[in-house]
Amino acid sequence: MGLIDIKGLTKRFERRAVLDELTLSIGAGDRIALIGSNGAGKTTLFRCLLGQYRYQGDVKFDGATAVRRDVDMLARIAFVPQLPPPLRLPVADLLRLAEQGAGASRTGMQDISGQLGIDLDEIRTRPFYKLSGGQKQKILVTIALARDTDLLIFDEPTANLDPAARAVFIDLLAERKDCSMLIASHRLEEVASLVNRVIELDRGAVVLDDSVVDRLKAGELRECRLGLTDPHPTFAAALTDWGFAQTSEGREFAGKIPSGDTLRFLGLLSRYASLIEHLSLDTGKKNGG
Template identity: 70%
Template sequence: MITIDRLTKRFDRRAVLDELTLAIDAGDRIALIGSNGAGKTTLFRCLLGHYGHQGSISFAGQSGRRRAPEQLARVAFVPQLPPPLRMPVGELIGFAVNGAGADREAMTEIAHRLGIDLDEVRTRPFYRLSGGQKQKLLVTIALGRAVDLMIFDEPAANLDPAARAVFVDLLAERREASMLIASHRLEEVAPLVNRVIELDRGRVVLDDSMVDRLQAGELRTAHIVLSQPHAPFAAALTAWGFTVDPAGLRFSGAVPAAETFRFLGLLARYGSLIEQLSLDERLSEKV
């Protein structure tokens, strides 16, 4: 579906993406993780043709510096920061229907499930909505379109807990579309995805698919080093059967391969404390 070859993007001579190479297949539902500044948003912007870059990006065999209109018509994008649009919500909805092929009835239903009444906010300028309302509206428009690829950049950041749960349910219902989801809440999107990709300093440092890892008894060994002791983290890892050194800094254990995404979701909550992490493969006897 998408082939990325040695993609490089620099800002002020700093490589935000550094010869990144990646293939995204039709049907992939990918959780994209990494610290702030790892290159996630820049990757999305390059995919959408917003940024010039070195290296190549090919959509279904078609490459070029700019995305063809027919390519973009099959992609839905929800940015991390809503754009400062001054148009009324009703006009934005009309543009989504007439210009982007969104289904008005589907959007009304999706918005209702997310907790926003389109009729109530129809005359209000988009930029005057609350952060949560803006995010709900952008998600509504994206999910109201029939597309091949959905790109979400921290889509649930401004959503309340109830709306986040509905959002995950809505994504689970869209089995026909490929997805790229950048999220700090890996535990929320883990059940939706078949692949986790981690970026660090503009390069892929983890690309893990569960498709071939569901054999009973397959384990992955994990070693973690913290910058400082943290009792809640120690309790969480102990519950997974990990051992910890007397200083409370080094943890070792084994994770069932089928539980890898859930385990990474747990670690994501404590990302600021983790100094070193290794997750290696090993086969064990069936249990």
């Protein structure tokens, strides 16, 4: 049994299924990059995990099922949304709530915020909603990383961060060896060094669940086949650069990827996920064997 076990998770908005019979297990210690095009269901999955949406199916956290998450369970999860909430309270009050209500470390918040390049004392009296997008994101990341949790959930966490803060954020995540992570990102190359699994969603279902493990040695290749919904020239050119051969119609591709470049290749695919009709990626094989 995993830290989180999901079975047949379905969430509909009106008649459209955003999550469609999704089944997934997240183990303790898993660090997962969640990829997929806009509308694939990533944010909806997070909201269901946090008990913010009603849904059909089962979601178990440490074996316990609950439609509405209880306080003890939510205390074990830190979440940073893609869009910061429009909170009207001053930053000082938000930090006080994070410390007293969510268990964030005061010294931890000071240290992390300083590394991210934001002075909390300077903005302490300002309403949160009046801050810039980057300032809001840095504060939310600061609070999340200053908490002692079992699971960190980030929805496009670097979207509003400047390049220097992005680099610090990745380093801070790398230091967190004590918890599982679920990171939705369009920049797979940024989080590639952090994760041991890459999961792709498409139309509310898991279409790829790839484990990144040390069994993929240097010199091994992974055979890949994929089909496109239409012959997209830019994507086709990128696949050709990877040594892929294509059919005359330009919609079917086949090639081999060095195992050490798997995540870099998946980063390419994530940028064109909406064009991919089907995809297969096998285990490593010896070059020339």
